[in-house]
Amino acid sequence: MELGVIGLGRMGRIVVDRVLDAGHDVVAFDIDEDAVADAADAGATPANSIAAVADQLGTEKRIWLMVPAGDPVDAALEELDPHLDADDIVVDGGNSHFEDSTRRAEAVDAAYLDCGTSGGPAGAELGFSLMVGGPQWAYDELVPVFDAVATGPAGHDRMGPAGSGHYVKMVHNGVEYALMQTYGEGFELLHEGRYDLDLEAVARTWNNGAVIRSWLLELCEEAFREEGSDLGTVADHVAGGSTGTWTVQESLEQEVAIPLIYEALGERFDSRTGAKFSRRLANRLRYGFGRHDVARTERSE
Numbered sequence: 001m002e003l004g005v006i007g008l009g010r011m012g013r014i015v016v017d018r019v020l021d022a023g024h025d026v027v028a029f030d031i032d033e034d035a036v037a038d039a040a041d042a043g044a045t046p047a048n049s050i051a052a053v054a055d056q057l058g059t060e061k062r063i064w065l066m067v068p069a070g071d072p073v074d075a076a077l078e079e080l081d082p083h084l085d086a087d088d089i090v091v092d093g094g095n096s097h098f099e100d101s102t103r104r105a106e107a108v109d110a111a112y113l114d115c116g117t118s119g120g121p122a123g124a125e126l127g128f129s130l131m132v133g134g135p136q137w138a139y140d141e142l143v144p145v146f147d148a149v150a151t152g153p154a155g156h157d158r159m160g161p162a163g164s165g166h167y168v169k170m171v172h173n174g175v176e177y178a179l180m181q182t183y184g185e186g187f188e189l190l191h192e193g194r195y196d197l198d199l200e201a202v203a204r205t206w207n208n209g210a211v212i213r214s215w216l217l218e219l220c221e222e223a224f225r226e227e228g229s230d231l232g233t234v235a236d237h238v239a240g241g242s243t244g245t246w247t248v249q250e251s252l253e254q255e256v257a258i259p260l261i262y263e264a265l266g267e268r269f270d271s272r273t274g275a276k277f278s279r280r281l282a283n284r285l286r287y288g289f290g291r292h293d294v295a296r297t298e299r300s301e
């Protein structure tokens with residue numbers, strides 16, 4: 001099979017390499033010329049524009065987008081669409097909002113597969129987990145590509161119609177937030193608690209047979225090994241948050257309570273503020289009702 005890949009960053013480049021390794025051909029484009037040159041060195045055919053990707057593929061074009069979610073996806077589709085017809089297939093493997101994906105599936109002439117992708121850069125070796133939404137025929141047609149990009153045949157499946165792949169990935173990310181939060185809380189208690197513990201040793205022991213072993217826990221083990229039990233200079237500032245926000249928004253629309261995911265998202269937002277206003281007010285209110293001491297801090301303004 002011949003696959004066009006647009007977006008050759010951390011994730012797109014893995015798609016290229018794994019598809020090439022499986023014996024398929026790749027036509028590759030990125031707005032970063034160096035990324036295109038690197039992909040060409042790895043065996044892909046370089047293209048110098050999005051339209052050129054479509055032109056360089058034969059009839060029945062199969063194209064994988066791995067660009068940042070949002071405007072770059074719409075921009076790529078706008079440029080591709082005049083070159084596509086109903087026999088063609090476009091996969092969006094990024095973290096797009098599922099409603100954007102259903103809109104795009106309606107708008108483009110090609111069959112559109114929204115593909116939630118999990119596994120991160122570690123997927124270069126292991127392959128990804130792929131959650132695909134869209135027409136069955138298009139999914140079936142791309143099974144050889146999904147087999148190559150995923151961990152294997154068990155690492156991908158069609159979730160349902162347009163939007164369902166990115167919907168499942170959105171919820172996956174909400175779960176990811178809550179798992180990160182709960183490991184964080186457990187290790188915080190161990191760190192602050194009554195024993196002087198080697199947290200790498202704790203994580204390693206848990207990862208060997210414990211009920212709570214997982215890949216995220218292996219990453220905790222790696223973090224403590226590389227940074228130390230006190231996490232060294234790692235700041236308490238957590239970036240990102242879009243996919244968790246979408247998960248919480250959807251839970252409100254569906255009236256499904258997901259308090260752990262909501263709490264984890266809130267913690268992430270909290271990590272970006274300095275002194276927290278509500279805690280400062282609680283501090284002052286305790287003086288108001290009980291004449292308890294008010295802890296005070298130097299303020300810059």
Ligand SMILES: NC(=O)C1=CN([C@@H]2O[C@H](COP(=O)(O)OP(=O)(O)OC[C@H]3O[C@@H](n4cnc5c(N)ncnc54)[C@H](O)[C@@H]3O)[C@@H](O)[C@H]2O)C=CC1
Nearest residue numbers: 007008009010011030031066067068069072094095117120
């Ligand atoms: N990094 C991760 O662990 C994961 C990322 N994702 C999603 O995969 C998508 C890609 O992520 P990464 O590879 O990490 O990002 P990245 O920032 O490493 O790569 C994005 C690439 O897209 C290129 N690009 C941007 N606009 C373009 C355009 N209009 N045309 C062609 N190329 C364009 C950039 O030059 C860059 O090389 C995002 O939607 C992300 O949320 C999904 C799962 C895991």
Ligand SMILES: O=C(CO)[C@H](O)[C@H](O)COP(=O)(O)O
Nearest residue numbers: 095118173240241242243244
């Ligand atoms: O999808 C992912 C992991 O599963 C990506 O790492 C994504 O970039 C996470 O983004 P955020 O933390 O902003 O939700």
